[in-house]
Amino acid sequence: MSLFRRSVTSGQAPRGLRNSRRLPPAAEQQMAAAIVARDGEEETLAVLEDVDTGVEFYMDIIDRFALNGRNYIALFPLPDKRQTTLPELVILRVISGDGQSVNSLFESIRDRSELNAAFDAFSIRYERSIYSK
DSSP: OEEEEEOOOOSSOOTTOSOOOOOOOGGGEEEEEEEEOSTTSSOOEEEEEETTTOOEEEEEEEEEEEETTEEEEEEEEOOOTTOOSOOOOEEEEEEESOSSSTTOEEEOOOOHHHHHHHHHHHHHHHHHHHHTO
16 A cells, blocks of 8 residues: 655745646545645645655645545546546545544545445535535
8 A cells, every 4th residue: 555644835836736646546545635825725735655665646635524424535636738538526534533533544446335335425525616606
């Protein structure tokens, strides 16, 4: 498994990198996120660093939610100039911490039924947030 930890950052994606590298295969990752506040607003930027390679991934935090006694976080990769496919939504399970602090640890969801349930829960929350405005 690849391990990820907080990366040192100013809270802004580096110029020209509003871009992120593609994440390693979901079944092989475990990550910790640094959640960085932007202009005093709710924390929306997560910087994930691969402990083995030092590669950083910049992600927008879309949502945090609980389902069946577990906590999850939904992220969207910031696009990369080198990326040839459209970025996809990433949903990770919170395995340590509260999912909001820099000490939180996340991992990919290997079980397809758990991933589908988490995606369905996220989709319902997202639709409700759109229609409630």
